[in-house]
């Protein structure tokens with residue numbers, strides 16, 4: 001998993017990489033435009049998939065399985081079950097991104113708040129929370145996510161009557177919960193760094209309440225770092241969903257995600273490698289665009305990540 | 309001495325919190341645990357399920373159950389893996405599978421550092437020039453490519469197309485060293501690629517900062533070669549972040565191997581953990597998670613100890 | 628001090644001609660050194676004095692060839708007769724440490740924090756002189772003893788952070804001297820040190836330089852430091868030498884208003900230790916956009932219209948050919964030297980050093 005990018009983010013030094021990279025407000029580099037263009041395209045397709053003239057992603061439409069790209073009007077060909085690869089890629093992207101964005105949102109709301117509080121209130125509660133984040137990070141994220149999915153899915157055979165969330169929500173919850181300690185830790189580091197600034201002391205001296213200081217003074221400053229981590233987080237979650245799909249713990253068939261498509265393509269690798277390549281390329285471009293924009297934000301705002 | 313005591317307490321706290329957390333999580337699973345763990349009990353009178361209830365102390369309250377489990381755990385009993393034909397100790401499969409994963413992770417870390425360190429030195433030395441830009445661009449691409457995708461691409465190109473490496477399976481080093489290394493090429497390369505890029509980028513940026521230091525100019529002024537300046541004077545003071553991340557990335561590598569082992573049919577710890585989850589062997593899972601968490605904590609203690617080897621100023625402070 | 632130069636050698640150790648150093652930066656080209664020329668003979672010391680930012684460090688690094696990647700140099704630097712300005716890195720490395728070495732300003736940052744002292748000293752011995760481990764170790768011990776480090780054997784096994792600033796600077800000197808260089812660059816060797824040890828370090832440098840008949844460039848922002856220790860003094864402003872003369876001549880009659888101003892900023896003996904110095908008003912010019920005319924004109928009390936358009940060249944004093952200065956309206960009166968510096972150019976008594984107390 002590229003979860004290690006997050007640890008990189010968590011410990012990377014705050015100094016910009018090169019003296020000559022500190023350039024104040026240059027124009028956006030071409031890579032940024034390409035990244036934005038790709039993400040806009042993917043998000044647009046995901047949002048309006050239903051309105052587009054696409055085949056149903058979950059039913060066979062081709063005359064045979066593993067139909068080569070371009071034949072029978074299917075630009076990206078058909079998969080092992082004769083389903084339209086183009087519409088599966090688009091709907092798969094919708095699911096992959098939906099899961100990732102949902103998970104990061106949960107992680108942010110809960111982890112961010114916990115981090116904000118534990119970084120601001122340096123009493124025993126704040127410290128125990130911080131210790132708890134560290135401890136929970138000792139459980140490998142993917143193992144925890146997998147267990148959560150398994151627990152939340154329950155066992156439809158043995159416990160058929162038990163209440164069950166829709167699988168997509170289960171995945172969002174599982175990946176979201178896993179990201180809480182990491183995001184909390186990063187937010188905490190940033191909050192601690194900002195809480196020591198003069199303007200916070202000044203605000204306190206003027207009798208501002210803790211809540212006001214936290215949300216009016218500190219939060220706005222921590223946000224650029226959060227934006228960077230959010231983009232990274234979405235990238236990591238997209239990859240994590242892929243991992244879960246390979247372990248067979250993603251959405252239930254016949255639904256598609258990029259991870260599920262990669263896993264499906266694996267068995268057809270010898271005869272029809274394109275089935276595997278398409279979702280890999282989609283994942284790669286998306287993750288790269290998110291990483292690129294994240295790095296850009298980090299460099300622009302001189303984000304402090306090292307205050308751990 | 310105080311340090312060791314402190315570490316021990318930390319370890320115990322991590323163990324207790326992590327396992328209580330997993331125990332709590334497991335208790336949330338709807339349905340009767342014995343039915344989940346043993347979906348088909350062919351024994352007359354369902355004695356297997358009854359046995360399971362007893363051996364896992366399911367009639368006790370959670371804290372008591374946890375205490376009994378922990379007692380078994382510290383004695384090396386990792387619980388049982390249940391199936392219709394009865395329970396087998398997880399310990400047996402654990403003993404067979406952990407060396408597989410540990411060697412994959414070890415190879416990955418060694419290979420990643422061996423490649424990342426010279427690349428980072430080179431990029432930092434040529435900072436801002438073409439070499440640096442090319443290395444960085446590749447690193448960026450490598451970071452964005454998930455390890456399972458790399459594994460599949462390598463399997464396709466090196467295995468299916470070229471026929472150079474097997475596409476599935478694993479051979480132990482002790483059985484046949486040659487075959488062993490042929491089998492680990494794809495998983496280790498797949499796990500290493502992103503790792504190399506992460507290490508390279510971190511070390512490069514620390515090195516670029518170190519190369520601005522006075523003592524580097526001083527070293528140069530002695531007339532020693534650039535190679536020596538980089539390797540002897542710049543590398544060590546720049547490697548603390550890299551060391552931290554190497555320790556922290558153990559957790560991610562365990563997740564990574566889990567997927568890669570699944571994908572390539574390698575009978576390692578990852579597959580074992582995955583199976584315990586998917587077959588809802590929760591007691592076994594709790595034991596395995598505890599083992600992994602303890603290993604993670606111990607590795608990071610080692611990293612802490614290595615800090616002071618790398619930087620004598622830290623040695624001063626801790627002793 | 629006052630021997631004739633020709634006593635020593637007929638060929639200078641170092642001949643610098645029209646040395647120009649520029650850095651490319653985001654703001655544009657930084658003109659850090661703008662046409663500097665001087666000769667330095669064997670066993671003699673050139674003091675380079677100027678405010679911070681005047682280009683002293685860049686000058687000494689340019690002469691030595693220790694340049695960052697964004698620098699370009701033109702002109703000529705001849706060391707013992709051979710041109711070294713555009714020598715290959717490999718050739719330069721054979722000079723560095725062995726024939727010329729440098730003592731840096733801040734001993735806190737110029738020693739490698741993670742290597743033992745022994746390593747840092749013996750490293751250049753192994754590089755330049757074919758020595759066994761034991762020989763190198765003995766040499767290092769002898770060096771440490773000669774720079775006045777007590778218990779050298781114990782110090783060898785220590786790391787820089789375990790020592791005081793003065794001790795570290797002695798170690799840096801030992802490192803610089805390890806291979807017996809003929810040319811020593813000392814870039815503000817005492818600026819980062821406690822006033823109490825400054826004189827000791829300067830005396831150490833001076834005695835080493837005399838014993839070994841080295842040539843030395845002693846860089847400082849404090850005229851008081853070079854007084855009595857340098858044979859010649861060059862005053863730098865905005866990357867140029869604006870006045871240069873033998874030390875006693877300079878103190879006898881400085882001609883450039885900038886030199887005069889520097890003189891006033893020397894800490895004086897009878898002042899309480901924290902008296903504010905008479906710093907020079909105004910700021911040094913921006914080396915990216917240099918003003919037309921004399922670069923000191925905007926801050927100069929004597930500046931006239933001519934100074935703002937016409938950059939004065941270095942010209943010799945009417946009476947003394949070895950006293951040059953670049954000024955249209957030089958000061959003429961003999962400045963009464965600040966107390967602590969004697970007109971005869973003898974060593975000043977540094978105010979806070981007890982060991983030099985009432986010796987004068």
Ligand SMILES: Nc1ncnc2c1ncn2[C@@H]1O[C@H](COP(=O)(O)OP(=O)(O)O)[C@@H](O)[C@H]1O
Pocket residue numbers: 650651652657659677678679680681682683684685686695697914
């Ligand atoms: N590597 C560099 N790149 C750009 N400018 C530099 C560089 N090194 C020095 N300078 C500039 O050159 C000028 C002279 O610096 P320096 O020689 O260090 O002054 P000082 O007389 O205090 O030793 C300064 O304005 C400094 O900013």
Ligand SMILES: [Mg+2]
Pocket residue numbers: 683684685814815
């Ligand atoms: Mg300087």
